[in-house]
Amino acid sequence: MSKLRIAIQKSGRLNEDSLAILKECGISIDNGKDQLKANASNFPLEVFYLRNGDIPQYLKDGVVDIAIIGENVLIEKGQDIAIAERLGFSKCKVSLAIPKNQKYTGLSYFNDKRIATSYPNTIQNYLDQKGIKSQLHIINGSVEIAPNIGLADGICDIVSSGSTLFKNNLKEVEVLLTSEAVLAVSAKISAENQQLLNKLQFRIQSVLKGRNSKYVLLNAPNDKLEQIIAVLPGMKSPTVLPLAVSGWSSVHSVIPKSQFWEIIDELKEKGAESILVCPIEKMVL
Numbered sequence: 001m002s003k004l005r006i007a008i009q010k011s012g013r014l015n016e017d018s019l020a021i022l023k024e025c026g027i028s029i030d031n032g033k034d035q036l037k038a039n040a041s042n043f044p045l046e047v048f049y050l051r052n053g054d055i056p057q058y059l060k061d062g063v064v065d066i067a068i069i070g071e072n073v074l075i076e077k078g079q080d081i082a083i084a085e086r087l088g089f090s091k092c093k094v095s096l097a098i099p100k101n102q103k104y105t106g107l108s109y110f111n112d113k114r115i116a117t118s119y120p121n122t123i124q125n126y127l128d129q130k131g132i133k134s135q136l137h138i139i140n141g142s143v144e145i146a147p148n149i150g151l152a153d154g155i156c157d158i159v160s161s162g163s164t165l166f167k168n169n170l171k172e173v174e175v176l177l178t179s180e181a182v183l184a185v186s187a188k189i190s191a192e193n194q195q196l197l198n199k200l201q202f203r204i205q206s207v208l209k210g211r212n213s214k215y216v217l218l219n220a221p222n223d224k225l226e227q228i229i230a231v232l233p234g235m236k237s238p239t240v241l242p243l244a245v246s247g248w249s250s251v252h253s254v255i256p257k258s259q260f261w262e263i264i265d266e267l268k269e270k271g272a273e274s275i276l277v278c279p280i281e282k283m284v285l
């Protein structure tokens, strides 16, 4: 029987969250320490642990069917690889930064300047589009140190919290792109493995929807029910059950995490009491 082959980062920022999402999909991986390849015991899945930067080539060659990878790496090295799902973790930007004490005059600042980067294709495409001519200095890590040691005038690298820029006396001046971890798919995936991917993707979507939602239970006096229900989206509509004490009801609903506090404030204002909020493990619609 065919197995779906997935690449995930061997170690580094994406490794833990990638394994966690597979686990939440109910997939158990028989993992020996330092193994580069492992099998799932309860899903036809083979896991390859690879270097982040190597994954686009594995996808292009069809050596793996799918991968969990930073979108920024696909943009740099795998333009024609499809994204099946955005996974919502490892959010970051790829940005240009210069020394804090320099006056930034717009993109033309970078004309005839040296830019240190680990993302040469991304920055070169960007500069070409904008008609700017700079010299690139390609380095694989610790890019932010380059201006301080006289290697470059600016950098193009990943920015998340901004603390690495801050510690190195740099300031972000342009954002080239925003990125998050994605599920990428090889164009060479077989029809059989595409079926397995559909099955896995259905599970991933249920996990992601659960992560993005909360289950809310509250008590409400019956004369305020209508107003309270109007605030709640629910999956179809909220569940309303009578309480043992007359004149009161219990209301259950699912709300998006992104609007959580706004909805809770409104519910309180409309007369909801004893509001309980629970995490949702999975949501199958």
Ligand SMILES: Nc1ncnc2c1ncn2[C@@H]1O[C@H](COP(=O)(O)OP(=O)(O)OP(=O)(O)O)[C@@H](O)[C@H]1O
Pocket (backbone or CB within 6 Å): 009, 010, 011, 012, 013, 014, 050, 051, 052, 053, 054, 069, 070, 071, 072, 073, 090, 091, 092, 158, 159, 160, 161, 179, 180, 181
């Ligand atoms: N500071 C950060 N905050 C959030 N996400 C980040 C951050 N740095 C990197 N990422 C995202 O995580 C991915 C993996 O980053 P990591 O630093 O672990 O890999 P790497 O050093 O490029 O890879 P490897 O050593 O495996 O080749 C990046 O491609 C990017 O999408």
Ligand SMILES: O=P(O)(O)OC[C@H]1O[C@H](OP(=O)(O)OP(=O)(O)O)[C@H](O)[C@@H]1O
Pocket (backbone or CB within 6 Å): 140, 141, 142, 143, 144, 157, 158, 159, 160, 161, 162, 163, 164, 165
């Ligand atoms: O804005 P921040 O939250 O500070 O994150 C940005 C830093 O994180 C990444 O480096 P990482 O720690 O992965 O080291 P690396 O350069 O060796 O990959 C990235 O290359 C930046 O240097």
Ligand SMILES: [Mg+2]
Pocket (backbone or CB within 6 Å): none
């Ligand atoms: Mg890194």
